[in-house]
Amino acid sequence: MALNDRVFGVLMLVLAVAYGWGATQFPEPFGGAESVGPETFPTVLAVVLALTSLYLIVKPDPDNAWPSGSLWLELIIAVVVLIAYTLLLQPLGFVIATTLAVGTLCWRMGAAVLRAYLTGLVAGVVVFLLFTYALDLPLPWGLLGVLETS
Amino acid sequence: METLNYLIDGFGVALQPHNLMFALLGAFLGTLIGALPGLGPANGVAILIPLAFTLGLQPDTALIMLTAVYAGAMYGGRISSILLNIPGDEPAMMTCLDGYPMAQKGKAAEALAISAVASFIGSLIATIGLILLAPLLARFALTFGAAEYFALFVLAFATLGGITGKNPIKTIMAAAIGLMIATVGIDNTGTQRYTFGVLELYEGIDFIIAIVGLFAISELLFFIEERAGGGKPAMVVNKLKLSWRDIVAMLPTSFRGGVLGFIAGVLPGAGASLGSFISYTLEKKILGKKGYFGEGDPRGVAAPEAGNNGASSGALVPMLTLGVPGSGTTAVLLALLISLNITPGPLMFTQNADIVWGVIAALLIGNFLLLLLNIPLVGIFVKLLSVPPMYLLPIVTMVAFVGIYSISNSAFDLYFMVAFGVGGYFLRKLEIPLVPIILGLLLGPEMEKNLRHALDIADGDWTVLWSSGLAIGLWSVAIVGLILPYLVGPILRQRMKGKSGVGD
Numbered sequence: 001m002a003l004n005d006r007v008f009g010v011l012m013l014v015l016a017v018a019y020g021w022g023a024t025q026f027p028e029p030f031g032g033a034e035s036v037g038p039e040t041f042p043t044v045l046a047v048v049l050a051l052t053s054l055y056l057i058v059k060p061d062p063d064n065a066w067p068s069g070s071l072w073l074e075l076i077i078a079v080v081v082l083i084a085y086t087l088l089l090q091p092l093g094f095v096i097a098t099t100l101a102v103g104t105l106c107w108r109m110g111a112a113v114l115r116a117y118l119t120g121l122v123a124g125v126v127v128f129l130l131f132t133y134a135l136d137l138p139l140p141w142g143l144l145g146v147l148e149t150s
Numbered sequence: 151m152e153t154l155n156y157l158i159d160g161f162g163v164a165l166q167p168h169n170l171m172f173a174l175l176g177a178f179l180g181t182l183i184g185a186l187p188g189l190g191p192a193n194g195v196a197i198l199i200p201l202a203f204t205l206g207l208q209p210d211t212a213l214i215m216l217t218a219v220y221a222g223a224m225y226g227g228r229i230s231s232i233l234l235n236i237p238g239d240e241p242a243m244m245t246c247l248d249g250y251p252m253a254q255k256g257k258a259a260e261a262l263a264i265s266a267v268a269s270f271i272g273s274l275i276a277t278i279g280l281i282l283l284a285p286l287l288a289r290f291a292l293t294f295g296a297a298e299y300f301a302l303f304v305l306a307f308a309t310l311g312g313i314t315g316k317n318p319i320k321t322i323m324a325a326a327i328g329l330m331i332a333t334v335g336i337d338n339t340g341t342q343r344y345t346f347g348v349l350e351l352y353e354g355i356d357f358i359i360a361i362v363g364l365f366a367i368s369e370l371l372f373f374i375e376e377r378a379g380g381g382k383p384a385m386v387v388n389k390l391k392l393s394w395r396d397i398v399a400m401l402p403t404s405f406r407g408g409v410l411g412f413i414a415g416v417l418p419g420a421g422a423s424l425g426s427f428i429s430y431t432l433e434k435k436i437l438g439k440k441g442y443f444g445e446g447d448p449r450g451v452a453a454p455e456a457g458n459n460g461a462s463s464g465a466l467v468p469m470l471t472l473g474v475p476g477s478g479t480t481a482v483l484l485a486l487l488i489s490l491n492i493t494p495g496p497l498m499f500t501q502n503a504d505i506v507w508g509v510i511a512a513l514l515i516g517n518f519l520l521l522l523l524n525i526p527l528v529g530i531f532v533k534l535l536s537v538p539p540m541y542l543l544p545i546v547t548m549v550a551f552v553g554i555y556s557i558s559n560s561a562f563d564l565y566f567m568v569a570f571g572v573g574g575y576f577l578r579k580l581e582i583p584l585v586p587i588i589l590g591l592l593l594g595p596e597m598e599k600n601l602r603h604a605l606d607i608a609d610g611d612w613t614v615l616w617s618s619g620l621a622i623g624l625w626s627v628a629i630v631g632l633i634l635p636y637l638v639g640p641i642l643r644q645r646m647k648g649k650s651g652v653g654d
Contacts, residue, residue, distance in 0.1 A: 008580050012323065019330060019344075026341050036605045038341040041598040045330050052323040061317060064579050067375045074374050079572055082367070085551065086564040098548055105544035109374060123545050127552060137204050137556050 005060030013053040020046030077108055093142015098124030153285055160507025164515050169214050172207070173512050176215040177519045180222020184242075185230055185531050189546060191223030192478035192585075193365040197546065199358055199486050200553030209490040210505045214512040216486055217466075220479055221273060221516045224422075224462045225524055228265045228455055229531055233258060241422035241458035244430045248443060248450025255446050259390040259528070264448050265455040266524040267397055268404040272456030273517045275408035276415065276463035280470075281510060283416065284499070287471040291496035296603035297615050301624035303597045306474040309418035309631035310586050317581070318632045324582050328590020329597065331355055338599070350562050357485055357591040359554055359567050364584050366550040367571020370543050372578065390525075400452045403433055407456030414457070415464020418476055418631065422461035424642075429457030463513065470506060471496055473596070478585040484592055 023042035067075065085101035092100075103120030107113055131137045141147070163169065183194030195216055202212040227242035232249035245265065252261035294302065307325040308318075334344045335354030345351040407429035414425035433453035434443045443450045465480050473494030475481040487494045492502055499506055524531075554567050574584055601615075608614035616622050 004580055008582075012327075022344060026343060036602045036610065038337045038339050038343060040605070041601055042330070042333050042343065044601075045326050045333070048322065049326040049330070052319050052326065055319050056323070061320075061581060064581065066579070071375055071377075075371055075575075078371060078374055079568065082547070082551075082568045082571075083565070086561050086568065089551075089555065089561065089564075094552075102544040102548050105370075105547065106540055109540035109543065110377070111538075111540045119541050119545070123548060127548070131552065131556070135205060139552070139556075 002060035002062055004063045005056045009053045009056035009060065012049055013057070016046045016050035016053060020050070074108055078105060081105055081108075089142075090140050091142055093144050094139040095121075095124040095128050096143055098127070153281060156285075156503055156507045157281060157511060159504060160509075160511035161515075163210055163504055163508030164214060164511035169211050169508070169512070170515070172211050172215040173218045173516050174519055174523075176218030177222040177516050177523055180219035180224075181226035181229075181520065181523065181531060182222075182534060183219065184223035184226020184228075185535055186226075186537075186542060189369070189542075190365075190478075191220060191227070192482050193369060194223055195219055195479055195482045196358070196361045196365050196485075197550045197553060199482070199489070200362070200557050201549075202486070203489070204553070204556040209492060210508045212490060213483075213486065213505060213509050216483060217509050217512055218516040218519070220462070220483060221459075221513060222520055223479070224273075224459050225266065225269050225520050226531070227458070228269065228451075229262065229528070230535060232261045232265065232451070233532065233535065241426045241454075241461065243423070244426040244454035244457075245451060247430070247454075248445070248447050251444070251446035252448065252451065257446065260392050260396070260448065261446075261451050262528050263390055263392050263525055264396070264400055265451045266521060266528075268400060268407065268452035268455040269459040269524075270517055270521040271401070271404040272408035272411055272459035273463050273520075274514070275405065275456075276412040276460040277510070277513050277517065279409075279412045279416075280463055280467055280513070284467050284471050284510075287467060288496040288499040291472055294496075294620070295618070296600040296607070297618065298621050298624060299600040300597060300604055300615055301621045301628070302472060302474060303593050303600070305418060305624050305628040305631065306476070306593070307586055307589065308628035310476070310583075310589060318635050320580075320582050321586050322632075324577070324584070324586035325590045327582075328587035329594045330590075331360065331587070332357075332591050332594025333598070350560075355566070355591070356557075356563065357588070358489060358557070359563050360570050360591055361482060361485060361588055362550050362554055363567035363570025364574035364577075364588065366547060367568060368574030368578055368584075370547050371571065371575040373539055373543050396448070400448060403449045403452045404456040406432065406436075407453045408460040411457035411460025411462075412464040415461035415476070416467045418468065418627070422458045422465065422477065425461030425464075426454035426458035427642075429453040429460075466513075470494065470498065470509075473498075474593075475589065478588070481585060481589050481592060485588070488592060 020043060023039040023046065026038050066072075081101055081104050085097055088097045088100070099117060099120040101120065102123050103117035106116035106119050111119070128139055131139050164173065179198065180191075180194070183189050184191055198216060198219060202215060207215065224241075227237065228245045228249065231237045231242045231245040232253050235246050235250040237243040237246055249261045249265065252258065307322065310321055310325070332354070334351055336342050336345070336352055342352070407426075410429045410432065411422070411425035414428060415422065430443075430450065430453045433449055434441065437443075437449065441447045441449055462477075462479070465476050466483075469475040469480040469484055473484065475484045484494055492498060492505065550567070551564060554563050557563070577584060577587070604614050605612065616625055
């Protein structure tokens with residue numbers, strides 16, 4: 001089966017049409033229409049993408065294997081960790097957020113729990129000190145803000 | 151003679167103490183990046199770009215450091231090829247053939263030393279080639295008009311997949327996607343395009359965020375999927391026993407490899423992989439039965455290493471003179487140039503002569519530094535190689551986060567980076583190449599500008615794009631570049647695969 005390329009081809013075809021339609025909706029630039037407006041280049045791109053998508057739908061390559069169920073879970077965990085890291089970077093502060101994020105990633109990739117979070121902590125502290133003091137680029141203190149003044 | 155004067159000025163820039171220091175740091179980091187599995191040169195340079203920014207480095211210093219990283223990464227790729235039989239990047243594949251057998255025979259130190267010397271010679275030859283060729287090409291490129299530039303950009307995309315590329319249609323598709331992303335934002339007529347009223351999109355999508363996301367985050371996901379976190383046990387490196395005579399015996403091989411590599415690097419569509427492949431194959435042909443290739447012949451280590459380092463310096467020629475990179479890593483270097491507000495291309499040789507020649511001089515100096523670093527410090531690199539990816543990749547990801555965060559202190563950029571990473575994972579699964587996307591992001595604005603100029607002058611007549619002889623020539627090469635992979639690609643890939651046996 002060669003479903004992947006077909007599905008991707010259809011998605012990209014939809015994108016090409018939407019993008020091409022979007023180009024026709026641009027307001028006319030001030031000073032009237034010229035031979036080349038803001039829509040010219042996008043229109044060319046939409047046509048190129050549409051043609052190549054059609055080719056993929058007609059002549060797809062053989063599929064690559066997708067990960068199995070539990071691996072999907074691992075991948076989703078990794079992405080969730082990255083999003084949570086971004087979310088918590090400000091409120092928790094760099095060191096705590098990094099310990100949690102790097103630790104969880106190491107652990108899920110196969111490291112022992114304690115060593116994983118220890119790696120996260122050490123990496124977080126080293127990078128924090130390096131950035132804040134050596135490079136003069138402040139990273140968020142977060143919950144550890146009490147230490148800042150002392 | 152003019153060139154020589156410029157070069158001397160260049161040395162003046164490159165030899166300033168702080169530039170020299172950053173070159174050394176870059177060379178060290180580069181070797182590390184090249185050596186560590188799962189951290190290819192393009193990926194590594196991409197992660198370091200935001201850091202170079204936030205450090206507030208001068209343009210010349212930033213460029214010198216990252217050029218040194220680039221050169222170092224090419225040196226480092228061989229370490230994991232020889233010791234682990236895992237090529238650090240694609241061009242290092244051929245080095246596995248004789249390097250790993252040498253290591254198994256207990257000659258790892260010799261293999262590493264020989265390949266360091268061969269890399270040095272390959273780079274040196276190619277850098278001299280660069281010095282001679284680049285000014286000529288830049289002068290020639292000054293005759294290009296807007297239509298020729300547009301054709302040149304098309305050529306760059308068409309040949310990016312390389313002769314060994316798999317599916318040229320996917321390359322074009324990737325290029326279109328990249329160019330489309332580049333159109334987001336306010337264009338130069340003041341029209342908002344595809345911003346959907348989101349304030350953060352008005353200025354367009356920062357390509358550095360896209361590059362780091364596509365490379366670094368997708369790499370992490372791939373490692374998780376392959377459950378490759380444990381890594382492989384490292385080889386023990388023996389004590390070095392290498393005489394001058396052994397090194398001298400390698401010189402002809404290294405020399406041939408360097409020249410071939412340089413040519414492969416300059417030509418569009420060939421690239422470093424082909425450079426190392428051709429050098430290895432030729433060496434085998436020349437020596438014939440006198441060699442024992444595939445079983446640990448030192449010349450089988452020297453030839454591909456000289457070839458791939460020659461090619462990587464050669465690849466800087468089109469990047470510096472035309473502003474059109476031929477490989478993923480040079481594309482990332484181009485990203486650096488653009489973000490430093492330096493317009494790449496022929497004018498750079500006159501407008502920013504100090505920077506260009508400073509970089510070229512830094513490349514020469516970097517080479518010597520790398521040779522000095524690589525022979526005595528090889529033990530440190532070998533130690534670091536044994537750090538398993540399960541610790542390494544999360545830390546690398548964190549460094550990527552810090553880099554992006556420190557540019558703008560905005561969480562929005564980080565979400566974008568993660569989104570690009572997830573997108574990159576799916577694209578890689580579908581074998582849509584990422585490099586054309588990045589090149590599209592980088593070249594999009596310039597490409598559109600040139601199209602607009604060409605058409606405005608001709609009053610909307612599209613035939614202007616292929617009206618000059620030069621433009622027709624460029625279009626023809628582009629078309630050949632797209633068709634050739636169909637014809638020779640399968641054969642070449644088969645031969646490379648058959649020889650290396652590494653396959654993936």
